[in-house]
Amino acid sequence: MADLTGIKMVWLELNGCSGNIISLLDGADPGFDYMISSMVDLVYEHSLMAAEGEEALEHLFRVLDQDFILAVEGAVPLKNGGRYQIVGNWQGKEITALEIIQMLGERARYVIAVGACASHGGVSAGRPNPSESVGIQAVLQRRVIQLPGCPCHPEWFLGTLAHLIYFGEPQLDEEGRPVFLYGISIHRRCERRSYFDQGIYATQFGEPTCMFMLGCRGPMTTIDCPIRRWNERINWPVQANTNCIGCAQFGFPDAMEPFVRFYTLESNLTEEMVEVLEDE
């Protein structure tokens, strides 16, 4: 297997909150400095690069005929011919997010959708989807590695990147997610699982028991938050006494709402919840 250490990388920010690059900066071991000095040669990143204007775009165009990895956060707005997001102006021509993702996406060795918006539209495509945003797979003819999450945990990205560099493409599920990260549901490994098994449910936030009846989406969300936890493993939403809102599952946010449900009684369980109670 070829070692791709030092390969060029472009990180594109499209229609979103730019929270995935902030989340990436929260990564430690490897940290951002290790990533750019010992893993990849980062040539373009909107929030961090020194150049601006046309000079910045030159960095982007220079990579086109080279071997590179493309990481993308944010969705692609299709409204008004894509003009709902302009990412730069090249010699008087405004370049849309749609144009740039298609230009780079078909040429990259690997494309990684980082976070919910790039993976499937996410919050940027929340109903009624005013900007007509879609995930990047919808506008590319090639396979995209999907890392849904809002934001993407830095280790999900850096772990995937490490796999690509040292071992090639990781095993992906049928929706393009790396199995080593997205293979097991939150519910299966939740630290409050024993309360669920005994039917001991919290009725409000702040209680130490199972939050299934408050609307926890842990059973429907496959990702490793319970064992990986966040921000150098200091905490995660369930330990902060709130339920999982399913941010790492396709369909977030619309399919996960309402996020919080007070007063869920046995009599008004959703079909999905009944299934969980039967299966688990």
Next chain:
Amino acid sequence: MSEKIIINPITRISGFMEIEVTVENRRIVDAKTKGQMFRGFEMMLNGRAPLDAIYYTERICGICSTAHSLAATLALEQAFGVGPTAQGRYVRDFMHGCEFLQNHIRHFYQFTVPDFVKMPENYPLYQTNFRDFRLPKEANDLLVQHYFDSLPFSRAAHQLLALFGGKAPHNHGIFMGGTTARISADSIVRCRSILQGIGDFIENVMIPDVGTLARYYPDYYENGAGYGNLLSFGCFDGYPELGTLYIDPSVSVNAAAGGTVRGLDPGRITEEIDYSWYIDSVDTYTPFETIPMDDQNKEGAYSFIKASKLENLSFEVGPLARQWLSGEYRRGISTMDRYIARVLEAKKIHEILLTLLDQMIPGPTGQAVYITPDSARGQGLTDTTRGALGHWIKIENSVLDFYQIITPSVWNLSSHGNDGSPGTSERALIGTELADEDRPAEIGRIIRSFDPCVSCATHVFYPNKEPKFITVVP
């Protein structure tokens, strides 16, 4: 003979914007700041369960998501008629303060330093043709070192936030009634330990570093002044036990010329849309009145960012406004003063966090079952990292029926007012003399001094003729 200069993308900010300036005899005579992305949160929120706004609006912005969770919570608490417990408020304000630290450290080192310091060229990320780098080699090398040294400290600020909030960005811990987190002695001492490192870094590294920039770029005290009108909604204020730790809601018109500092009436806030891509039956309105719909083909408009006003005037918001209005820093109003005020504010916030920690008592902070009213309205106003943030909500049939958001960057990056007057940062650009028209360093430096967040500023959209969504709340 005039010439247009366009810079797009403006990098090292959150989100996407274009700057277009008109230059005559090397002097900027006109400026347009153009917000160039759009998602439409105000329309998305319509019809959703009210409590979901806390987590949903966080996604407006990845670098200041905590601010939105707080403003949404404040608006909901007013609508629901509940308030935070004392302990709950200490914890959630602590989380908000951690976001200030994360943001200010990152803004100074990752967004600002590459404007003034020659970064190592062996990284393609840091290659640039800019020539106006003035630090002697030794000082330059030191700031490059500090750029990388700063990374663990901004990270640690987010870690502190996550200690109570579950994760960052996009925390879960800020909620109705204060916070969902419990306080424990081990959390308190962990916070103290992490804060000690951050405090030492701010005091011994970050403050001297901004001093270095000011020493070699003193001409930046002379540009970027703008209107000099300052506004804050207040933050870390009005604690029953502690009083105000930072700043009460306040404004000053023409502050540098001796304008008095006084309170403000949020009822006199308006938005104007003649020069932005929105249409409505009115072109100026108060926040509870209406939300215009988008129209990118509108004649004469050039931005997705509206123009926000108080008493029909444009205002600057953010760290310099707060430092000035609270009397902490009054050297002047300029590009460099903005950078200095942001760094000094990091020290101030660090002190406030220690004070809040002193108040915390181990145990639960107080949560309840919150029942959504059938019909209510609320406003949540708070100052946050980049300045004054407001959420205005209406609830009908127990779902969100109206959601207005005015972010700090709408104030700072306003498009022209209806009378054609430039927005706050546009005004700050006008009059600037460019040393090198081919590579104008001044424009980016002035704009970045406002710490723009375009993701925040361009969230809006709401076709008010749209049929209402009906959501069943279990």
